[in-house]
Amino acid sequence: MGSVPCRLTGEVVSSSPEQAPIGHKSGTNDTIRAQILARKRLFDRHPQLALQLRFHHEIEVRTLGPLRADKNLVECDDALRFGSFNVSKLTNDEIKRLAGNHAHHCQIIVFDETDRAALKQSLSHYLTTLRISQEIDDRLIKSVQRSAWWRKRIHRQRRTALASVRRRIGMANLRHSYIDRYTLESFRRLEIRKRQYLEETVLQNETGQTRTLAEFYDSSVSNPRIRRIELINRLNGIDEWARENGDAGFMVTLTAPSSMHRYAGKGARLNPNFDGSDPRAVQIYLRKLWADARSHLDKQGISFYGLRVAEPHADGTPHWHMVLYTRPHNVADLKRTLNTFALRKNGTERGAKKHRITFTDEDKTKGSLVVYAVKYISKNVDGHGMVEDEHGKPIESYVENATAWSRTYGIRQFQFIGEPPITIWRDLRKLRDPLPGQPTLEPLRKAARDGDYHTYLKLMGGMGGRKVRPVKRVPSNIDHETGEILSGTEMVLATFLSCDNVLTIVRSAQWTIQQARNAPSPRENRSLHGAEGPIAVGEANAEALGLVSITVPTEKAQMHKQTPEERPPP
Known part of the structure; x- marks a missing residue:
């Protein structure tokens, strides 16, 4: 054993566990007393976590040794700092x-x-x-x-x-799967306050009609039920597109190296090789791995498309489930490339080749790949059609915990790959009346109104690769310096769909926020709720818009055709 600097006091101490006890004993030297005092000061800095930090530190002293335990304790203290605060x-x-x-x-x-x-x-x-x-x-x-x-x-x-x-x-x-109970309770309080704000905040349009923000929220894809239906409809359309074009599909499960997992094995014991990565860091690692793999495949001329679902292990470490489609002759190369990049870090560790990334080919006797994906969509949105999760716990508990986990760490749960912009689909569903004289946009509008996502994909150029999309979305209420949607008491509502050098305005009623008596202002809610603000952003289905634009389609929706030069300034 040699000598190393103590992370708590900065002094050089022996790396022998026997010479660095945690508690004060008669006859201990000044260095050990300084370590004990430093630990006490650290615990006192975090009264909310002091008991748990102390208990966990004592466990690590016995299992990892005092120096490693002190190092981890200092890293926890450092993680709880924002600058000097x-x-x-x-x-x-x-x-x-x-x-x-x-x-x-x-x-x-x-x-x-x-x-x-x-x-x-x-x-x-x-x-x-x-x-x-x-x-x-x-x-x-x-x-x-x-x-x-x-x-x-x-x-x-x-x-x-x-x-x-x-x-x-x-x-x-x-x-306490996926998220700790304190964070979960904080999430629940936030949801209650958010719902209160939605129900007590009233909007009024120029005709005098009033609606609450809750009504808009419940009729948008912020509503879990509507969100699930839309996700499944999109995946069904993609699967139909793949079958029509003769593409092959398979499932992928991608996990992070074992050092990024807080618990080892089945989650029964703490991982002694844990490197301190939080779920956000693991997600960034997976995204970087995925981006590098896609770049490599793009250079090889291999295109693919599908759906990615991110969900947590019991200890909160994210892993991915994917449904991917590609040309049949590209399947082997696609799998080989993904496997190579997945094993790029610690690929020789025990169990890496077996568990790091797995592939499952489509079994047509058991149904399409949509059947495989629907389970992950349902259990991460609203639990529809399920009773319990893989650990035997009620599915409602899983959904709540997984939602709290994704919002706490800012992890996007669902991401489609190679798909046309979904916001155009939602905008088209708002247009109830036909668009005469627009041979490109009208079939798209009809497909969207009918919920025919497969036809929408075909008309928008299909899936995968770099496609030329015939329609683009141009919001007028945007700050071109910051890219932010303009907000205020009165909402700027016009959204343009650009097609064939013609701008079509999605015309809607203009709504003004009328603050209810008991509802706190959005500014106050932001200070209470943190990064997300008072409401969750949602988009619209055919019958009502979400909170992105806070609009409702009127029966007499008007479309103005303008050249790009005639478009009004934002």
Whole structure:
């Protein structure tokens, strides 16, 4: 055994476990007393987590040794910091003041730096010190000067940091699957407040008609039932497209290396080789792996399409299920490439070749690939048609925990690959009246109104690869400097569909928010709820719009045909 620096005190100590006890005993030297005092100060900095941190540290001392346990403890403390602030003790008022300070500092940087390259470098350095990794573009330069952007960012990092540390100390496990119970309770309170805000906030249009935000929410894809139906309908259309074109399909399950899992084996014991990765970091790893594989396949001329579903293991570590389609002669190369990239990190570890990535070919005797995917769609949206999850727990519990997990760590659960823009499909479903004189757009409108996603795919150029799409969506209520949808008391509603050099306006009634007596303002809700704000963003089905534009199609919807030059300014 040699000597190493202590992560708690910075002093050089022996790496022998026998010479570094955790508790104070008579006769211990000054170094050990300093370590004990440093641990106590660390626990005191996080009163919300002190008991759990202390208990977990004692377990790690016995299983991993004091030095490794102290190292992990310091990393937990470091994860709970935003700059020099301890996020576990930040109040809403402190977050508001802190956001204002950061916005003001960024304004000074922008004002002082006249050179564009120097400005980007200065902002990048400043954000990096706060663990914010984003590409510095014109949109971000404007956003970082706003305190509202910083409030959302701090709330998000606070929520994620607390959940990550709780997972790290073993509070997300088989008993409390996917997310710890404290984060789950916080999520439940947020949902209650959000629903209250939706039900108590009233909107009124120019004709005097009033509706609550809850009515818009319930009739949009924010509603789990509508979301599930749309996801399955889209996948059915894709599967029909694949069969029509003679493409072959198969299923893929992709997991991360064992060092990224908090629990080992079936989740019965803590993983001694855990590297500290939180679910967000694992998701970023999987996305990078996927992007590299897609880039390699693109260079080989292999195109594919399908659906990716991200869901958690019991300890919150994400893994992916995918349904992929490609040309039959490309199946072997596609599988080989995905397998190579999946084993790129720690590919020689025990069980990696067997469990890291698995492929299952379609068995037509058991139904199409849609049957395989519907299970993952249902259990991650509303649990329709299911009673319990794979651990024997009620499906309602799984759905709630998985939803809380995805929102806490900002993990996108569903992503279609190689698909035309879904927002155009939703916009077309709002247009009830035929579009005479528009031979390209009218068949698309009819297919969307009929719910025929297969026909929509064909008319939009199909699936996979780089396709030329005949229709583009052009929202008018957009800030072209930041890319954000403009908001306020009065909503700007016009959305244009560009097709054949003609802009078609999706015309709707204009709604104004009338704040109810007991409903807090959106600004107050943002300070209460953090990054997501008071409401979940949703889009529309055929009968009503979601909260992206907060509009309702009128019976006398008007379409104005204009050339791009005649389009009104946003």
